[in-house]
Amino acid sequence: MKIVANNGHAVDKPTARSEQPGVAKTGGGAPAVLGTVNAELESRVLGPAQEALAALPEIDQAKVDALREALARGEIGFDADRLARLIQRYHGAGR
Incomplete structure (x- = not known):
C-alpha cells in the first residue's frame, strides 16, 4: 500500500533502528525505561491538568x-x- 502525504508525495518507509544491547523493549519498540519515565511525568505534570479539565x-x-x-x-x-x-x-x- 502506498502512503501519500498531504503534499501529494509518497511517504518513505521508515528505516529500522539499531538495537541497543541491555535495553529492554516494550511492545511498541520503545525502551521500557522511557515508558516508566513517561508514566511518571504524565502522572506528576499532566495529572493535575487532566483533573482540572475533567472538572x-x-x-x-x-x-x-x-x-x-x-x-x-x-x-x-x-x-x-x-x-x-x-x-x-x-x-x-x-x-
Missing part, C-alpha cells in the same frame, strides 16, 4: 447564551455558505 463542563453555557444573544441582536454575523465551505474543506470534500 470543567463540556459546554460553557454562559458563552453559548452570550453568542446566541449577540446573534439575535445582530451584533455578530453568520455566513452559512462560508461555514459550509469550511466544513467541506475540513472533511476533504472536493479533493
Whole structure:
C-alpha cells in the first residue's frame, strides 16, 4: 500500500533502528525505561491538568447564551455558505 502525504508525495518507509544491547523493549519498540519515565511525568505534570479539565463542563453555557444573544441582536454575523465551505474543506470534500 502506498502512503501519500498531504503534499501529494509518497511517504518513505521508515528505516529500522539499531538495537541497543541491555535495553529492554516494550511492545511498541520503545525502551521500557522511557515508558516508566513517561508514566511518571504524565502522572506528576499532566495529572493535575487532566483533573482540572475533567472538572470543567463540556459546554460553557454562559458563552453559548452570550453568542446566541449577540446573534439575535445582530451584533455578530453568520455566513452559512462560508461555514459550509469550511466544513467541506475540513472533511476533504472536493479533493
